[in-house]
Amino acid sequence: MLTKSNYLAGLQCPKLLWTIRNNKSKIPELTEIEKSKFEEGYLIEELAKSIFPDGIDLSNLGFQEQIKKAKELLEKKVPLFEPAFLVDDLYSRADILFPVGNKWDIIEIKSATKVKDINLHDLAFQKYVYEKAGLKIRKCFIMHVNSSYVRSGEVEPREFLVQTDVSEKVEEYSLEIKERVDNMLKIISSSEEPKCSIGVHCSKPYICSITDDCWEEVPDESIFEFTRMLKKKCFELYNSGIKKMNEVPESVKLNDKQKIQRLAAENGKKHIDKEQIKHFLDNLQYPVYYLDFETTNIAVPRFDNAKPYQQIPFQYSLHIQEEPNGELKHISFLAEGTSDPRQKFLQSLKENLGNKGDILVYNKSFEKMVLRQGKESFPEFEEWHDENILPRIKDLMDVFSRFYYYNPSQKGSVSIKYILPALSDLKYDGLDIKKGDVASYEFNRVTYGDVEEEERQKIRDALEKYCELDTLAEVKIVEALGELIE
Numbered sequence: 001m002l003t004k005s006n007y008l009a010g011l012q013c014p015k016l017l018w019t020i021r022n023n024k025s026k027i028p029e030l031t032e033i034e035k036s037k038f039e040e041g042y043l044i045e046e047l048a049k050s051i052f053p054d055g056i057d058l059s060n061l062g063f064q065e066q067i068k069k070a071k072e073l074l075e076k077k078v079p080l081f082e083p084a085f086l087v088d089d090l091y092s093r094a095d096i097l098f099p100v101g102n103k104w105d106i107i108e109i110k111s112a113t114k115v116k117d118i119n120l121h122d123l124a125f126q127k128y129v130y131e132k133a134g135l136k137i138r139k140c141f142i143m144h145v146n147s148s149y150v151r152s153g154e155v156e157p158r159e160f161l162v163q164t165d166v167s168e169k170v171e172e173y174s175l176e177i178k179e180r181v182d183n184m185l186k187i188i189s190s191s192e193e194p195k196c197s198i199g200v201h202c203s204k205p206y207i208c209s210i211t212d213d214c215w216e217e218v219p220d221e222s223i224f225e226f227t228r229m230l231k232k233k234c235f236e237l238y239n240s241g242i243k244k245m246n247e248v249p250e251s252v253k254l255n256d257k258q259k260i261q262r263l264a265a266e267n268g269k270k271h272i273d274k275e276q277i278k279h280f281l282d283n284l285q286y287p288v289y290y291l292d293f294e295t296t297n298i299a300v301p302r303f304d305n306a307k308p309y310q311q312i313p314f315q316y317s318l319h320i321q322e323e324p325n326g327e328l329k330h331i332s333f334l335a336e337g338t339s340d341p342r343q344k345f346l347q348s349l350k351e352n353l354g355n356k357g358d359i360l361v362y363n364k365s366f367e368k369m370v371l372r373q374g375k376e377s378f379p380e381f382e383e384w385h386d387e388n389i390l391p392r393i394k395d396l397m398d399v400f401s402r403f404y405y406y407n408p409s410q411k412g413s414v415s416i417k418y419i420l421p422a423l424s425d426l427k428y429d430g431l432d433i434k435k436g437d438v439a440s441y442e443f444n445r446v447t448y449g450d451v452e453e454e455e456r457q458k459i460r461d462a463l464e465k466y467c468e469l470d471t472l473a474e475v476k477i478v479e480a481l482g483e484l485i486e
Helices: 004-012 014-022 032-049 063-076 117-132 167-173 177-189 231-239 256-267 274-282 342-352 364-377 379-392 416-423 436-448 453-485
Strands: 084-087 090-093 096-100 103-109 137-145 161-165 288-296 312-321 328-334 359-361 393-395
Touching (some): 004 090, 004 177, 032 436, 063 084, 117 177, 274 453, 288 453, 312 342, 342 364, 342 379, 364 379
Parallel strands (some): 288 359
Antiparallel strands (some): 137 161, 288 312
């Protein structure tokens, strides 16, 4: 049996399809964060179903019962939620089948804010199966999240979701679908795993779940560590036998940053532009406020005056240093309760960021976006933001994204998680929370979920330690850069 999820996997990679059906133990378990994304998807599906009050929901039925009931209910000519069809070893379950005379519209519900190619392939497979089962399909729609929606009171499904007619595109994506389906049925019924080379498909449209298995022969300091090199170009080099950065000949065109990486791979030495680093450090205006945010972004906005997937700040860490290498003062904020944290977050920042001195962040585009959205939602902070805060923000990441400093241990990354161990003994290893997405998930879990108080406090302590290390890392990096130029 070939399902639509199998079909989409097969489009990405034959080996992935075969593994899913024949060696499932190689497919890693979903993480808690991934599971929470599915939960968001289920919530959006329920909102979509509420738009069709006369619909019949088959989602709670077993596999065989869903197939049986779907056939029986077609005659009723009412919207059907999750009807399933099995024909010629092909299985597909629709989100919504909507009757139009003696025909049906397929409505696929997606939690994204726009239509993607993979959605069109999804609908093409569904249409193929339903037509083989005897249904006449009129049109195909993607019902997705409206990125312009702003919550005000209860979520209004008809405003939160928009419906896009993709019928013509689905026809294009249906060309030669029979040949693709037949080939995939052969793949899953084979006893031999297909041989596949690594390529762009390893991360498109999603990062493949068996990437580690396929990429185990890729060496350290491989050409895939080149910054901003097109994946297509990387694979062309790799397939031609050039696998490491130090193997790339002079005849291959590289930009200045990639040349620095190649040289570092050849001699094993760091690249240090002392003049530029000194210029950056000399232009820091003290006191310096080392700042970092943690945010959460969910599909269905939890608070009024918020949009889908808007970054809602719930925590910050602030280290204040009055002079170079001076004593540090640490201030932190972690939202209490279940109400909208943004106003208290902004007020706390206003009270603690002073009126002069640079505000140093790592990747300023993110912090600037969060602050801009904050003042738009709460106009009382607009003057403070525009006149006081915005002109003072500087980006520590500039030193590394502009390659004033490069260490081969960074592996082409300018993430602070790679920069910190290159310049300091500080580590994230001993923390219970080590990544921003985990921090966001855990905050939501213990704040809005049913959690014992002891567990809630344990996670809040872990959040404080994680966010504090992010700004302490900025301090240590600045100190290390100062030592490099002495």
